Amino acid sequence: MDLKKCMVVFSLFAVVALVRGKVNGGSTCAGCTIIVSLAEQIGEINNETVVQGFQRLCNYLPASYQPPCKTFVASVEPTIQQLIDEKFFTPDVACQALTLCTVDPGQPECHLYPLVNKGLAWSASQILPTRAAREKQYHKMRKLGSDICDGFPILKGICQFVYQRLDDHEPLVDADGDRFSIIETLRGTHFRGRDCDDVDSSVHPGKRAIDGDRHRDSNCNGIYGVDPKTGKTYEELLCDGTGQLGVILLGDSAGAHFHIPENWVSAPDISLGAFEILPDVLADEFDWPHLSSMTGYINSSLVKWPTDSAYYRMWQMNHCNHRDYQNLGVNGARSSSMNGTIQYSMSRDQKMDHPALVIYSLIGNDVCNGHPDTIAHMTTPEEMRANFHSTLKFLDTKLPKGSHVIATSMADGRILYDTLHDKIHPLGNWRQDVTYSDLYEFLNCLQISPCMGWMSSNETLRNLTSQRAANLSRALEMEVGAYKSTNFDLHYEVFDITKVLKKWVKEGGHAKDLIEPVDGFHPSQKQTSEMSCLVLQTTQQLANFLSAKKFWEDLDKTFPNGIVKMNPHNNQIRELFGNQGGY
């Protein structure tokens, strides 16, 4: 992530971002609007002023984030006070007056909350009547932005160093460069199995044991040493010939389990401690792969539901697979970024490692962009197939013989608008004044929508987007049928989110519960039985739990090669090696 993107991230969380977005302020404007509206609502809930609401919001942040937050508040306070005194205040107007949102020439006025007075530009001009006044405010905000990003070590560190390194999607803390880490975040063990020796690159998860792991654990599955009775190594006795198989996801934000906690953006639910996990969430790029349905491995007290995943099933079937998972899910990933960069962050050696089950799952970004001419910027079926082919060719050079590759179809994102458009977004929880439709239109207006084609009130456009997605799925399916490899077999897996939804509603569920509440974009789940697995490489836990189950069952029926057999030595492994070193 570059400095610009880094600042956008922080703009969401009470630090102003001063880099201009696409039009009308872009993501800077969106960040400002969210922060100001939270501050205002928190103030009102507590019978306090907006400025006091701001201070309260700062106090909810982890200690190290409070000073930059307070610097920001001190700087915007006069403008906000003036708006309130003159009765012009709305979050949209405030961000105009702060020059973080603009009305660019030829562009409509973008607003999230209902318009008052004579519109945004007019209201802002009451505070900033001259061009000179606007320029002055703009430069003040720019300076504030660089002061904040440079002046506080925690932000500077994350802004400039961490996210730059993270652009290659490899662990930041990795002394031996084998792409496995010893810390959880920053593409560490939340994404890939823990390295059991971080100064020896020949030691890492997924490896075929060196010399039977006689003296040390070379593959980090916790199994090593020699059985005193037989003189054979434990790897030989307990693991050899059991068909070890790693799990590798090549995916997007859905596969990485993107999630913004709802109580971060719903004012009535924000409280002290809500943002305690913020630093870790930032360091994980808002992804929660350790709870995902492909590589989740741990139950979290932060969510209600138990974790289950393809990896976890692999481990349950055969404990020798311990720690052999890689979640290469990247927010915004599409076939061209997979083929262009992301795939190269995979770690697998054709000769030295065990085979793997690779899941190629890009459920929407190829038809998703925020461009006003959105269809022209979607991937074409020819490009999709060529990009996928290029990824398969790469996998052919990396995957050991006996590996498996599963490609999933894309989602039909019409479910988003159909389900949510008239529902209240968490930002509107307090006054019931912001629907998902309002949010979608606001993001479209700023040209920063994660998916204009589906998050749009234009039904023709939504239909065309789904048609293109179906066409891209067909391209994948054709490539699966045509590609020949001696190292892996290939399987195409359909998942039909609409069918899942219908079933869910028929069983008495609410359709709205299927979609991630904050972004109104990612599938989510509070589920009962039989979720279609792949819908679910997503958000909430139960979804993940059931999707993994369904994934497993489907695989069992349609693609039994992709499944490992039960290792009869599992009990013995537990007795001898306990939790195998944990995660």
Ligand SMILES: *[C@@H]1O[C@H](CO)[C@@H](O)[C@H](O)[C@H]1NC(C)=O
């Ligand atoms: C202010 O509102 C928050 C919820 O946003 C609540 O947790 C807190 O207790 C309130 N404070 C007071 C003094 O009522």
Ligand SMILES: *[C@@H]1O[C@H](CO)[C@@H](O)[C@H](O)[C@H]1NC(C)=O
């Ligand atoms: C705010 O004021 C209203 C009306 O006076 C009252 O009902 C409510 O309890 C107050 N809220 C807080 C947090 O003090």
Ligand SMILES: *[C@@H]1O[C@H](CO)[C@@H](O)[C@H](O)[C@H]1NC(C)=O
């Ligand atoms: C999570 O807890 C459930 C039981 O509550 C258990 O069945 C499951 O195996 C646990 N999952 C993980 C990943 O530990």
Ligand SMILES: *[C@@H]1O[C@H](CO)[C@@H](O)[C@H](O)[C@H]1NC(C)=O
């Ligand atoms: C692979 O990715 C790059 C993006 O870096 C792209 O330019 C190229 O066209 C892609 N497709 C193929 C078939 O190589």
Ligand SMILES: *[C@@H]1O[C@H](CO)[C@@H](O)[C@H](O)[C@H]1NC(C)=O
């Ligand atoms: C969009 O597609 C749906 C389902 O195929 C169809 O019922 C509807 O008439 C279409 N709407 C438009 C405007 O094309």
Ligand SMILES: *[C@@H]1O[C@H](CO)[C@@H](O)[C@H](O)[C@H]1NC(C)=O
């Ligand atoms: C809806 O989208 C279609 C396809 O992009 C476009 O041709 C049409 O003009 C749009 N309709 C409106 C009312 O914007």
Ligand SMILES: *[C@@H]1O[C@H](CO)[C@@H](O)[C@H](O)[C@H]1NC(C)=O
């Ligand atoms: C999808 O493919 C069909 C058949 O090739 C084509 O007629 C249609 O225009 C395509 N739709 C989109 C949106 O690409």
Ligand SMILES: [Ca+2]
């Ligand atoms: Ca390492």
Ligand SMILES: [Ca+2]
């Ligand atoms: Ca190592």
Ligand SMILES: [Ca+2]
């Ligand atoms: Ca071992």
